[in-house]
Amino acid sequence: MTETPARSSNELRARLHEGKGKLHAAQRALSLPEKVRQLLELQKITYEILRSRGVELRPWEKPWDVEP
């Protein structure tokens, strides 16, 4: 007899989906300076990931040394 793996209910998935939607909405509603600050952080993270993967980056593809 094969065991059926545990599955999430429709209600749980709907709640998770709704939560994700709320998170995206909150992110969209952030102030521009805060979004730019986040973008500068994302640049650092992305740069390190790309470098660790050995991706050949063009000279301008690096984090900006700027304030928001």
Next chain:
Amino acid sequence: MASFENALRAVNELKDAGIIEDCAVAGAMALVFWIEPIPTFDLDVLVMLPQSAGPLISLDPIYRWAADRGYVAEHEHIYIDGVPVQFLPSFDALAEEAIRTAVDRQYFGVDLRVVRPEYLIALFLLPSARTVKRRERAAALRDSPSIDLDLLDDVLTRFRLTF
């Protein structure tokens, strides 16, 4: 320290000096104004250049302006206050319309124009620019509440673009 705000201020100088007629922030950086930030390493600025006598357009006046101010030009980018900026001259009716219909925004008191999300989607879907990454950006924009779906439909239909 260099700042994004100063880079935007410098871009505005181009218009004030009459080197460009109009401009608008486009590309991934423009998404910040409409949806969540996504990582990008340059600032794309769509520019409308003044009418020239011949059919060929030149970015030379922009490069001269940059050199006069000590901004370094490297390949297709000009480093303005620490930000690699790519000036993209308007290339067709869609790009012209995207600049003309751009909306006014302010960033720390600096005026700037930003391409509307419906036009950003269209620009991302251009066959010449179409990549998986750009299609994903277009899809993210389409799902955002800031989109005018009627306008999007109109733009995509007129310029014969599809997802």
